[in-house]
Amino acid sequence: MSDTWVVILVLAAATFSIRMGGVLLGQKLPTTGPWARALNALPGCLIVSLVSVLLLSGGPNEWIAGSVALAVAWFSRNLPLTMLAGIAVIFFLRR
Template identity: 60%
Template sequence: MTSAWITIAGLAAGTFTIRLSGYLLGARLPASGPWARALKALPGSLIVALLTVLLIQGGPAEWVASAIALAVALATRNLPLTMLAGLVAVAVVRNAL
């Protein structure tokens, strides 16, 4: 076997192990209680943390785009539409500035 095949086999085994362990650990997570509530809130918390860092480092284009995305989110409660509005807004504002 060449080193390329050994690398591919190792990466495949690593990927399989990660996916299998995620499935096995996910089956053991609590379905109710405080830990379940915390885990359900985690994705939203991560998005807020990432957006906060981006806004602190960003300029006027990012601030305007985030305000537009927030307005769309509050008006529609539609995540894909909000993401699309934010992407379009930041592209348009960056080209305008």
């Protein structure tokens, strides 16, 4: 079997195990107390971490576009509008 097929099959098995592992872990953790509070806060913390990684991996162009996107998101709370503003600013800055 070629390397490519090995990569595909092993990555698929590992990725599904990770996703299913989280599903089963979530059912096992307590529903009250510190664990529950931590799990409730996890989505927001993960998304903020993801945005931090994306912006810190970029340069001044990404920081400016990120600030504009944040301002648009803050006042509009609108997903497509925020995406359009971010793309438009980065496109303009990179020209």
